[in-house]
Amino acid sequence: MGLLVDGVWQDQWYDTSSAGGRFIRKASQFRNWITPDGRPGPTGAGGFQAEPGRYHLYVSYACPWAHRTLIFQVLKGLENIISVSVVHWLMDKNGWTFAPGEGVIADPLFNAKVLHEIYTHADPNYTGRVTVPILWDKQAKTIVNNESSEIIRMFNSAFDQVGAQPGDYYPEALRNRIDELNERIYNTVNNGVYKCGFATTQAAYEEALNPLFDSLDWIEEILSTQRYLTGNRLTEADWRLFTTLVRFDPVYVGHFKCNTRRIVDYPHLWGYVRELYQIPGVAKTVNFSHIKRHYYQSHETINPTRIVPLGPKINFTEPHNR
Numbered sequence: 213m214g215l216l217v218d219g220v221w222q223d224q225w226y227d228t229s230s231a232g233g234r235f236i237r238k239a240s241q242f243r244n245w246i247t248p249d250g251r252p253g254p255t256g257a258g259g260f261q262a263e264p265g266r267y268h269l270y271v272s273y274a275c276p277w278a279h280r281t282l283i284f285q286v287l288k289g290l291e292n293i294i295s296v297s298v299v300h301w302l303m304d305k306n307g308w309t310f311a312p313g314e315g316v317i318a319d320p321l322f323n324a325k326v327l328h329e330i331y332t333h334a335d336p337n338y339t340g341r342v343t344v345p346i347l348w349d350k351q352a353k354t355i356v357n358n359e360s361s362e363i364i365r366m367f368n369s370a371f372d373q374v375g376a377q378p379g380d381y382y383p384e385a386l387r388n389r390i391d392e393l394n395e396r397i398y399n400t401v402n403n404g405v406y407k408c409g410f411a412t413t414q415a416a417y418e419e420a421l422n423p424l425f426d427s428l429d430w431i432e433e434i435l436s437t438q439r440y441l442t443g444n445r446l447t448e449a450d451w452r453l454f455t456t457l458v459r460f461d462p463v464y465v466g467h468f469k470c471n472t473r474r475i476v477d478y479p480h481l482w483g484y485v486r487e488l489y490q491i492p493g494v495a496k497t498v499n500f501s502h503i504k505r506h507y508y509q510s511h512e513t514i515n516p517t518r519i520v521p522l523g524p525k526i527n528f529t530e531p532h533n534r
């Protein structure tokens with residue numbers, strides 16, 4: 213894996229040495245918003261009006277951030293409104309690619325072989341990481357946005373007048389609570405597992421591990437008295453948590469050494485993740501074969517043999533009893 217520097221691909225692993233062995237995630241750079249009338253959103257430029265068929269989403273089934281956008285595409289009935297490509301599970305020395313493989317959906321716009329081509333189509337001098345998800349505008353021929361937390365907000369409401377299904381996962385009355393939950397869950401859980409897994413010193417790993425499990429204990433407590441994170445209504449905060457929870461036992465416990473406890477050891481979290489998995493349309497967005505092969509085979513510094521464990525045997529389709 214690597215990154216683009218002035219539009220040129222360089223094969224480089226994350227630099228943790230300048231931060232005491234800590235993994236520090238860089239901010240996404242394309243931050244425009246699709247809006248119902250094309251006016252600018254909270255950041256970036258305007259001109260990106262919601263229109264069926266105009267936008268294309270590049271995702272990886274393995275990636276928890278891209279997974280959020282796929283879930284919102286399904287929940288909001290945007291499958292016929294926004295087209296999708298899926299990269300190969302293996303992130304190799306060329307980064308994400310469209311090499312043929314089970315579940316891969318080739319790039320219909322440029323017939324790209326590697327994902328970094330999409331970034332240089334948007335900006336020939338792009339410097340930065342080549343990440344999924346990417347939301348591409350076929351009309352303006354550029355990247356609208358490559359930040360999943362913003363893409364799901366657009367999907368939640370921007371297409372409501374042009375054929376999206378009803379459903380509001382960021383309702384006005386719950387916004388403060390959702391933002392507050394997101395903040396802690398992003399730092400300690402969604403990104404927390406990466407801080408543990410990509411740490412290159414014992415101290416940096418331990419610094420991330422305890423806050424991760426403190427947060428899981430705290431969420432378990434919340435879910436022992438209410439069905440969802442904000443109460444009885446399913447919101448964006450739940451979906452953002454879900455994509456990390458569903459990967460936790462199959463990947464993060466082993467590969468990222470997040471092994472204080474497993475999700476199956478938490479009765480409420482385990483029921484909750486099964487409930488979300490069983491919501492119509494969600495299971496088809498979860499591809500465990502891409503998830504497991506991606507992590508165990510792409511991170512050579514963590515797993516040099518690239519062996520993919522066969523376990524654990526867990527069943528997300530068991531009744532959730534919630």
Ligand SMILES: N[C@@H](CCC(=O)N[C@@H](CS)C(=O)NCC(=O)O)C(=O)O
Nearest residue numbers: 275276277341342343344358359360
């Ligand atoms: N903040 C971004 C993060 C996206 C991200 O880091 N995606 C990972 C895959 S899970 C990626 O593509 N990494 C490639 C790299 O860092 O080189 C978002 O939420 O959209």
